[in-house]
Amino acid sequence: MKILGIDEAGRGCVIGPMVLAAVMVTQKSWDRLLKCGVKDSKKLSQKKREALVDEIRDIALGTEITVVPPSKIDEYCAKKRLNVLEAEVAVELIKKRQPDVVYIDAPGRGGHKFKEQLENLLDERQICIVAENHADDNYPVVAAASILAKVTRDNAIEDLRKKFGDFGSGYPSDAKTQHFIDRLCEEQQPLPDYIRHSWSTVKRKLTGEQDQLFMND
Known part of the structure; x- marks a missing residue:
């Protein structure tokens, strides 16, 4: 039996890609x-x-990695379809490997709706899909996928830091990341393509500046 584990890294970041x-x-x-x-x-x-x-690569029958750029994330977030994007990328990975069973870490609450999204996109009922929150805690094959995704994402972030300076972790809750975003919004328009323009962290800053300019007029 061929078993596939899937997980993502960087879904909630305001800087850099999401990796599955x-x-x-x-x-x-x-x-x-x-x-x-x-x-x-x-x-x-x-x-x-x-x-x-x-x-992990020595043990596995095979591995796949997909890096989703901020521009693609913004495109889907504009329509509030981030879960759809994650499902579409996951299905591409499933089709490449053709497993018998898939274990995947599901976004949001529970995994039933995400499982249905995957099944509808896949249209392969003979593949058993197990979609759960915290699947990386419960299934080692998902944990292995989470490690590959995290290391790939960390390497991408490190490359960005070398080019553009230390912006912290890239997560909105990081004070260093917030300061970096604030400075970019003040100094650089349009914002660079490694920033997720659709994130509320960015939108609030830009809207606040626009409101202030309007008041000054």
């Missing part, structure tokens, strides 16, 4: 993932995640 990764295993290699210490990437140090990448 897929890891294909058999039941035997599923057990090997457990033995090598695979777990949700958020519970591992950066050093441990990076050390596990090669081990």
Whole structure:
């Protein structure tokens, strides 16, 4: 039986891409993932995640990674369809690997609606889909995918930092990221393409500036 695990990294960031990764295993290699210490990437140090990448690839039947740029995220967020985007990318990964079973970390509350989205897009009823919140905690194959996605995303963020300066983690809750966004909104228009223009963090800043300009007029 071929088992595919899928997870994302960077969905909630205001800077940089979202990354989806897929890891294909058999039941035997599923057990090997457990033995090598695979777990949700958020519970591992950066050093441990990076050390596990090669081990995961050695154990897996195959892996796939898709990097979704901010422009594509903005396109879908404009229509409030971020979950649809994630489902479409996940289905592309599933079609590439043609597993018997898919375990995937579901966005939002519960996984039933997301599972239906995947099934409708896939139109392959013989593939069993298990979509759950916190699947990276419950299934090692999803945890393995979360590690690949996180390391890929971290590398992309590090490349951006080298080019544009230290903006922190890229998450809206990060004070350093907030300061970086504030400065960009004040100094650079239009905003660069590595920023997610549709995020409320950005919209509020731009709207606030526009309101202030209007008041000054």
